[in-house]
Amino acid sequence: MDVKFLFANQENKTDSVKKSIIRLYIEGGPATIAEMAGRVGLSIPTTTKVLAELADDGFVSDFGKQETEGGRRPNLYGLKPDSGLFVGVNVSLFHLDIALLNLEGSTLVLQENIPYKLEDSREALLELCTQIKQFISAQGSLADQVLGVGLNITGRVNASSGYSYSYFYMDEQPLVDFLREQTGYRCFIDNDTRAMAYGEFKSSEARAAQNLIFVNIDWGIGIGIIVNGLPYYGKSGFAGEFGHFSLYENELICRCGKKGCLETEASGFALQRVLTERIKAGSGSVLQPKLAEGGALQLEDIIQATLDEDVLAIEAVEEIGYKLGKALAGLINIFNPEQLVLGGLVALCGDYILLPVKTSINKFSINLINKDTEIRLSKLGHKAGVVGVALLARDRILAS
Structure with a gap:
């Protein structure tokens, strides 16, 4: 398989057309030469020549004659989905998720909850690189088809420059350069919540919505914004730091x-703090033994207690949801999105978090604006x- 046109330092017109055709096949599916010529805006002879080159490169296949009602039946051409593969790495505070996707976005392999502790240290970074290399190596012959690696991480990330400022900002070297040196693959980074927003947007259930806000309710709070079908980054790439709105007069x-950020009252950390304080003050909960043993409550413990109908946990989740909804009401008034999607660990509480968020939004936002916004839980979940x-990563490699 020839992939040189994907990584040429000086891209020529043919390379650009090849990438465009691959993108059009991803978005629109198989097509005849005439149909593709219309999509890409080129003559049929030129399109025929480029498709032949893509077939030689190993990316396009002739699917045979198309069924028609009469006349000469044209050949149908389409992507070989597994001719290009992409690795996604989700870096959480206490574990990694790594997946292998093909050109069409289908997940071929998914490894979840790989033990890992996110720390701002060279040792943690090297361990991350080791886990990525081990995952790719374990794919056998599929490893030869990997074209790039995408990694998301919490905090301030500038996707265009390749720097992560909250973690792994070392030696003033872009994180993507270090990852490439260690893994041997072209690497890309992005903020975790923005990546979640893009994944949700690209899922078949959400594609109709071109304007979407994704709320990542995890230990912290962040939002990913999709405007007219594209991720919104802001001037420096840091858009979405919703959790640091100063909304409360507290000493937290x-x-x-x-002090007083939204995260201090409406986040996973806030949920952990509130429940810990109430249990220690004598309130009953199935979570009591965890604290009695000297351990700290984890979000997974709280989510399970909520789903098991622990009253104290449900009350705490509802309080968090109501406070969060009040802040989200302002975002709806500003952005008027088609969809507001709740994701992240705390969203796994389902209706226990969704309903108080909706109630609060209905109370504090302008009805004429919020009536057109669908508020729902993430379809892709974790x-x-x-x-x-x-x-x-796929879309950046295929960008002209």
């Missing part, structure tokens, strides 16, 4: 170092980030 120090960042 946020992870950013400031897979949104790992799928989204693999698709971002």
Whole structure:
């Protein structure tokens, strides 16, 4: 398989057309030469020549004659889905998820909950690279088809420059360069919530919505914004730091170092704090033994307790949801999105978090604006980030 046209330092017109045709096949499916010529805006002879080259490169296949009602039956051409593969890496505080996706976005392999502790250290970064290399190596012959690696990580990430400023900002070297040196593959990075938003947007259930806000309710709070079908990055690539809106007059120090941020009252950290305080004050809960043993409550423990109908956990989740919904009401007033999607760990509580968010939004946002916004839970759930960042890597490689 010849992939040189994907990585040429100086792209010529034919390379650009090849990428365009692959993108059009991804979006529109198989097509005859005449149909593809119309899609790409070229003559039939030129399109025929480029398709022949893509077939020689190993990316396009002749699917045979198309069924028609009469006349000469044209040949149908389409992608070989597995001719190009992309690795997505979702970096969480306490584990990794790594997936292998093909050109069409289908997940071929998914490894979840790989033990890993995210720390801002060279050792943690090298361990991350080791896990990526081991995953790719384990794919056998499929490893030869890997074209790129996408990695999402929490915090301030500039996807265009390749720098991560919250983690692994070392030696003033772009993180993507270090990853490429260690893994041997072209690498891309993005913010975790933005990757989740993109994965959700690209899922078949969400494609009709061109304007979407994805709310990642995890230990912290972040949003990913899709505007007219494209991720919104802002001037420096840091758009989406919703959790650091200063909304409360409290003395709680946020992870950013400031007081009163939304995260201090409506996040996974806030949920953990509230439940811990109430249990220690004597409130009953199935989570009591966990604290009695000297351990700290994890979000997974709280989510399971909520789904098991623990009253204290449900009450805490509802309070968090109501506070979050009040803040989200402002976003709806500003952006008027088609969809507002709740994702991240805490969203696994389902209706226990969704319903109080909706109630609060209905109370605090303008009805004329919110009536056109669908508020729902993520369809991809915990897979949104790992799928989204693999698709971002794919789309950047195929960009002209």
